[in-house]
Amino acid sequence: MDHLEYEERMNQWAMIKDALFNEQIDQFRAEFLDMHPYDQAKIFEAVEDEVRLQIYTYLSPEEVADVMEHIDYDEIEPFFTEMDPRFAAQVFAEMSTDDAVDILNELDKNKVASFLTIMDDNAADEIKDLLHYEEKTAGSIMTTEFVVVKASMTIKEAMGHLRKEAPDAETIYYTYVIDEEKQLVGVISLRDLIISEEDWMISDVMSERVVSVSVGEDQEEIARMMRDYDFLALPVVDFQQHLLGIITVDDIMDVMEEEASDDYSKLAAISDVDSPDDHAFTSAKKRLPWLIILLFLGSFTASLIGRFEATLDQVAVLAIFIPLIAGMAGNTGTQALAVAVRGIATGEIYKQGKMKMVFREAGTGLITGVSCGALITLIVYFWQGNIYLGLLVGLSIMAALVVATLAGSLVPLVMHRFNIDPAVASGPFITTINDIISILIYFGMATAFMGLLI
Numbered sequence: 001m002d003h004l005e006y007e008e009r010m011n012q013w014a015m016i017k018d019a020l021f022n023e024q025i026d027q028f029r030a031e032f033l034d035m036h037p038y039d040q041a042k043i044f045e046a047v048e049d050e051v052r053l054q055i056y057t058y059l060s061p062e063e064v065a066d067v068m069e070h071i072d073y074d075e076i077e078p079f080f081t082e083m084d085p086r087f088a089a090q091v092f093a094e095m096s097t098d099d100a101v102d103i104l105n106e107l108d109k110n111k112v113a114s115f116l117t118i119m120d121d122n123a124a125d126e127i128k129d130l131l132h133y134e135e136k137t138a139g140s141i142m143t144t145e146f147v148v149v150k151a152s153m154t155i156k157e158a159m160g161h162l163r164k165e166a167p168d169a170e171t172i173y174y175t176y177v178i179d180e181e182k183q184l185v186g187v188i189s190l191r192d193l194i195i196s197e198e199d200w201m202i203s204d205v206m207s208e209r210v211v212s213v214s215v216g217e218d219q220e221e222i223a224r225m226m227r228d229y230d231f232l233a234l235p236v237v238d239f240q241q242h243l244l245g246i247i248t249v250d251d252i253m254d255v256m257e258e259e260a261s262d263d264y265s266k267l268a269a270i271s272d273v274d275s276p277d278d279h280a281f282t283s284a285k286k287r288l289p290w291l292i293i294l295l296f297l298g299s300f301t302a303s304l305i306g307r308f309e310a311t312l313d314q315v316a317v318l319a320i321f322i323p324l325i326a327g328m329a330g331n332t333g334t335q336a337l338a339v340a341v342r343g344i345a346t347g348e349i350y351k352q353g354k355m356k357m358v359f360r361e362a363g364t365g366l367i368t369g370v371s372c373g374a375l376i377t378l379i380v381y382f383w384q385g386n387i388y389l390g391l392l393v394g395l396s397i398m399a400a401l402v403v404a405t406l407a408g409s410l411v412p413l414v415m416h417r418f419n420i421d422p423a424v425a426s427g428p429f430i431t432t433i434n435d436i437i438s439i440l441i442y443f444g445m446a447t448a449f450m451g452l453l454i
Contacts, residue, residue: 012031012035013043015027015031016028016031016032016043017051019031020051020054020055020058025058028058029058029059032055032058032059033063037066037067037069037070038070040066040067040070041067041068041070041071044067044071044079045071045075049082052079052082053082056083056084056087061087061090061091061093061094062094064087064091064094065091065092065094065095068080068091068095068099068103069095069096069099073102073103073106074106076103076106077106077107080103080107080111080115081111085114085115085118086118088115089115089116089118089119090119090120092104092115092119092123092127093119093120093123093124096143096145096170097123097126097127097130097143097144097145098130098141098142098143098144098170098245098251100127101127101130101131101140102140102141102254104127104131105131105135105140112131116128126144129144130142130144130245133215133216134216136218136219136220137215137216137217137218137219138213138214138215138216138217138219138222138236138247139215139216139236139244139245140219141219141222141247141251141254141255142215142236142244142245142246142247142251143170143245143246143247143248143251144244144245145168145169145170146169146170146171146176146233146245146246147161147162147165147166147169147172147175147176148175148176148177148178148243149161149162149175149176149177149178149188149202150177150178150179150180150202151177151178151179151185151186151201151202151203151206152180152201152202152203153201153202154198154199154200154201154202155193155196155197155198155199155200155201155202155205156198156199158175158188158193158202159193159198162175162193170246170248171232171233171246171248172190173189173190173232173233174187174188174189174190174232174233174246175187175188175189175190175193176210176235176243176246177202177203177206178243181242182242182243183240183241183242183243184210184212184235184237184241184242184243185206185208185210186202186203186206186207186208186210187206187207187210187235188202188205188206188207192205192206193205210235211225211229211231211234212234212235212236212237212241213225213234213235213236213237213247214236214237214238214239215236215237215238215244217236219255220255222234222247222252222255223252223255223256226247226249226252231249232248232249233246233247233248233249234246234247293429298432298435300436301432301435301436301439304436304439304440304443305322305439305443308443308446308447311443311446311447311450317384317389318442318443318446318453321380321393321396321442322439322442324376324393324397325393325396325397325400325438325439325441325442326434326435326438326439328372328397328400328401328404328438329400329401329403329404329434329435329437329438330404330430330431330432330434330435330438332365332368332401332404332405332408332434333404333405333407333408333430333431333433333434334408334430334431335405335408336361336364336365336404336405336406336407336408336409337408337409337411337412337430339357339361339408339409340357340361340408340409340411340412340413341412343357344412344413344416354413357409358406358409358410358413361405361406361408361409362402362405362406362409364405365401365402365403365404365405365406366402368401368405369397369398369399369400369401369402369405370398372397372398372401373394373395373396373397373398373401374394375394376390376393376394376397377390377391377393377394378390380393380394386453388449388452388453389453391449392445392446392449392453395445396438396441396442396445396446399441399445400434400437400438400441400442403434403437403438403441404434404437404438407430407433407434407437408430408434411430411433
């Protein structure tokens with residue numbers, strides 16, 4: 001946002017506040033509702049509690065629902081808690097079913113039951129149908145607000161049906177076609193409906209090559225499909241091909257953000273991404289489990305170094321290069337890890353083949369290892385004046401980089417094979433494992449070189 005746009009928004013908000021505090025309802029509504037729902041949501045997040053309570057009295061449940069759909073679900077619970085329960089239930093009833101379900105999944109179960117009890121029966125039933133689906137599956141993110149036509153309809157009948165149902169539908173650009181048993185048999189675009197003759201049959205115009213997903217499909221796989229096929233919507237079916245709902249592109253954008261955030265937190269060895277509003281105790285609680293695991297692994301690394309105390313006593317200069325070798329192994333392992341996790345997440349690894357990726361990373365590790373090893377050999381030789389010490393450090397780095405690169409690429413593949421999220425093979429985890437490997441390589445070779453070093 002540039003300076004002029006920011007100034008314009010601030011001036012608009014000043015007029016809205018002035019109308020709000022002077023109880024000029026018509027002027028407030030005119031100014032506030034002229035804004036995009038996203039901008040309205042930013043105002044809701046920024047103002048004081050008592051200001052929001054006054055805004056609720058000036059807006060209808062439908063208008064508040066539009067605002068709530070643009071607020072981050074993780075931050076939304078306080079807004080519904082501060083509303084009058086009956087008003088909140090009406091807001092949920094006015095929201096898109098999938099958005100209402102996403103928000104309700106963030107709330108306390110007792111509050112959810114209370115809202116569903118107060119809510120209109122039809123809206124409550126639609127929400128209940130989606131609430132029982134497992135989180136992060138197609139069923140949990142689909143919407144039931146869509147338009148279907150029957151294959152036996154004419155274009156004229158379908159257009160009449162579309163005009164009637166479109167106001168409540170989330171999207172009308174794709175219209176899905178079902179048979180008499182409510183099974184998905186085709187899809188027809190809005191463009192094809194418009195340009196077709198009124199007396200033509202839907203069955204003659206529709207495309208039978210319709211791509212659908214199972215109601216239990218993982219949301220990450222669905223996001224990948226919508227990216228690959230460039231769909232605006234994707235139908236969700238049960239095992240008998242009955243059409244249950246659709247997933248729209250705006251839902252998938254939320255999924256992609258959620259999955260990216262989740263993977264980022266795991267790569268950083270955090271159980272969940274910290275929120276800026278988190279208390280210090282909450283942030284520590286999220287980070288401690290992995291840190292404690294890494295602490296024990298680090299202690300094992302320290303004990304390994306202790307086992308080579310005799311080697312260090314004879315050639316103390318060896319201690320200088322421990323951070324160098326361990327750091328290089330950790331860095332190259334993290335690079336390979338990032339490539340492997342990204343390949344698994346995007347599906348690219350299946351196109352090129354897992355073994356091809358492993359061999360490519362092994363080759364990369366060998367080339368980088370030889371290059372870095374040769375360079376450090378020369379540096380150590382001119383620095384310490386000992387060619388054997390230079391060869392020891394150079395060979396250790398070469399071996400450590402090859403092994404670390406292989407570990408960084410293989411560990412995520414093995415975890416994925418056993419249905420464990422490969423992002424759990426986080427950077428700190430791989431770094432600590434490679435520390436152990438590099439220390440073993442370095443001191444093992446140092447012991448072998450001992451006669452030449454003394």
